[in-house]
Amino acid sequence: MKSAYKFRAYPSKEQKSNLNHQMFLCKELYNFLLVKSKEYFKDTGKTFTQYDMNKWITKFKKEYPQYQDIHSQVLQNVSQRLHGAYKNFFRRVKRNHNGKHQHVGFPRFRKFTSSLTYPDSGFRLNKKNIYLSTIGNVNFVNHREIEGEINTLTIKRTKSQEWFVTISVEKGDKSFAPNGKPQIGLDLGLKEYATLSDNVKIANMRFGKEYEKRLIKSHQKVSRRIKGSRNRRKTVILLSKVYDKITNKREDFTHKLSHNLVNSYSFIAYENLQIQNMVKNHKLAKSINDVSWARFTQFLCYKAESAGCRVVDVPPQYTSQTCHECGKVQEISLENRIFNCEKCGLQIDRDLNASKNILRLGLEKDRTTEGHSGSHASGDIVRLPHMEADVAESGTKHGAST
Ligand SMILES: [Zn+2]
Incomplete structure (x- = not known):
């Protein structure tokens, strides 16, 4: 590292x-x-x-x-x-x-x-x-x-x-668990899909922009049609097809990624993001991400057990603002990619710093709850919001055909 x-x-x-x-x-x-x-x-x-x-x-x-x-x-x-x-x-x-x-x-x-x-x-x-x-x-x-x-x-x-x-x-500071596989913290982000505390970055899903355009176009088409008309029903069907495609791609990506992670690591800590709130965000690309994070962490949890991996969620507060080396908490603006510690002088990629804090918090939590739960998966399963809810909000309920 x-x-x-x-x-x-x-x-x-x-x-x-x-x-x-x-x-x-x-x-x-x-x-x-x-x-x-x-x-x-x-x-x-x-x-x-x-x-x-x-x-x-x-x-x-x-x-x-x-x-x-x-x-x-x-x-x-x-x-x-x-x-x-x-x-x-x-x-x-x-x-x-x-x-x-x-x-x-x-x-x-x-x-x-x-x-x-x-x-x-x-x-x-x-x-x-x-x-x-x-x-x-x-x-x-x-x-x-x-x-x-x-x-x-x-x-x-x-x-x-x-x-x-x-x-x-x-620094060769990988922490290894008893079964020999390393332990990681995982920071979910917009720039990168995820940053792992061993400095592995997982690139974002690539379909975002192209489908975003198609979605906006389809939404516009729907809103131009007269309510209740046959033409409108047709465009609504087309719109939900675009959503289906996105959902499939996203599911594929999250399945593969979660599968790889639980098989590569013995312990995974992730941030329990306020996903419900985030989906209300109107920026489409972001909400796609939000939904996929929820799905992804859900997959992590249920795939963990059979892979012999422990998955723990931690509260997201201050994971980005805390220096993982000395613990100093300081402001860092969103556009600032480098965490620059005022106290100890550490300079580190902001997501990497966050993922290290997440790992530390996860290990702390794991120590205190060990023996109680007995389960490999995290106790708090993230509830899944559906993309389709967004379609309904835009007044195209009639088209919820599948
Ligand atoms: Zn520091």
């Missing part, structure tokens, strides 16, 4: 100018590599591998000796960044081929670079400072013990000329 720690850093005046100079050189190198890779693409129709780029870096270093003063790993990270930019570019192109219309920008020349990354060596953490190769000991506010294996270090200059050091770490 990856997480990151962010610290305020205070480089000296000399170190600052050295860092700024190195950033400038890295930017120039980035742009140089971009020129070369564009030429290569023109000639061959192929893109550079990172290996190709690193060969160019070696040549570049020979020609411009000032690059000898930059740690070689920092320079290699420049090619990593460009390589990443290309990968993103091609991913977006591919998505557009699949019918999504997103703006696709080719990797662009950089006007400036405001960070340097040491991918895995060239730095050392001391108590009061961080040693950066070719820069020296940089003072920083060490307000927190770092746990886990350190991966990379990035030093960054903000627009307001403040400096920060971000250290990303890898």
Whole structure:
């Protein structure tokens, strides 16, 4: 599991100018590599591998000796960044081929670079400072013990000329239950269908948008017909067919997912969302999700027993606002994807943080109720609201034919 720690850093005046100079050189190198890779693409129709780029870096270093003063790993990270930019570019192109219309920008020349990354060596953490190769000991506010294996270090200059050091770490903190399968917390969301506490993300069902359009159209058609007319009855039947299709797809998805989960894990904690309330939300995509969550958690519960998995629900309060490391509760706006702990400096994907809290709460609950219920499934079965209720609300009751 990856997480990151962010610290305020205070480089000296000399170190600052050295860092700024190195950033400038890295930017120039980035742009140089971009020129070369564009030429290569023109000639061959192929893109550079990172290996190709690193060969160019070696040549570049020979020609411009000032690059000898930059740690070689920092320079290699420049090619990593460009390589990443290309990968993103091609991913977006591919998505557009699949019918999504997103703006696709080719990797662009950089006007400036405001960070340097040491991918895995060239730095050392001391108590009061961080040693950066070719820069020296940089003072920083060490307000927190770092746990886990350190991966990379990035030093960054903000627009307001403040400096920060971000250290990303890898933690092997999977918790295993007696039968050897891991335990997880599960955060249900809109951006991702679910985020698991072992940092697995489950993508949303894909039919949403396309069916949403069809639904809106069908609803409009129905409302244009005269009540009680034969034409209206016909369009109502068409409308309920669209709903049936959505229901089938959704059921299929939730069956498969719940089946996989109860067979992969020994313990699953999930949030008992206020699903009844949520379905009242008029945004269609969201209400589809809500209904499917209810179905999904219901499936989880009843499939758990035969798979030898325990499923526990927890109340949803504060799972997103609590730092899973130090327990600090703080506000986090909905659009903010990263939980940034004010107390301990932990930086973590917001859904991942929530899922970890959910696992902790679930294990706590399980400990206190163990022996009482004896059941593998959660006691509170989520009641299932029906999509069809929405159709009825829109005044198309007559069409509830199946
Ligand atoms: Zn914290």
